[in-house]
Amino acid sequence: MDTQPAKKKFYKRWWFWAIAIVLLIIIGSSGSSKKNGNQSPASGDQNQQPAQSQQEAIKISAVKLSEEYKANEVAADSKYKGKMLEISGIVDSIGKDILSVPYIALKSYEYAVIDKVQCMFSKNDESKLIDVAQGQQITLRGEVSGKMGNVLVNGCQIVK
DSSP: OOOOOOOOGGGGGGHHHHHOOOOOOOHHHHHHHHHHHHOOOOGGTTTHHHHEEEEEEEEEEEHHHHHHHHHHHHHHHHHHSSSSSEEEEEEEEEETTTOOOEEEEEEEEEESSSSOEEEOOGGGGGGGGGGGOTTTTTEEEEEEEEESHHHEEEEEOOOO
């Protein structure tokens, strides 16, 4: 007699859950880029936007921003989400996310693993990150999109 072990159902296999998590991350990331893509200004307003962004940027340290999100994410979202911030801090890491989008993560509080401030750059700005070094003091400008592990800041530019 052939006695074969019973096969596990597909949803009980590790690879099923790995694929599901990756798909959820991709869907979540693409949803936020579509949202930001629809808010682009008309072609005539493109020259005026950088001047407005510089005037309206809220200046804050990465440590303070991270602490506010850690203390009360809802309050921090209402205060910062969708707003232009000029964030100063120390570079913790420079890399690319799962979709090859370049980023700079700024240190928050000591021993933080996921509560950092992650500033996302355009793929076209990748060359600007070459000269950035870990441990360097830096100021970045971008729009806060909320917290997903780290505090996420999109459309970042290096100020100094």
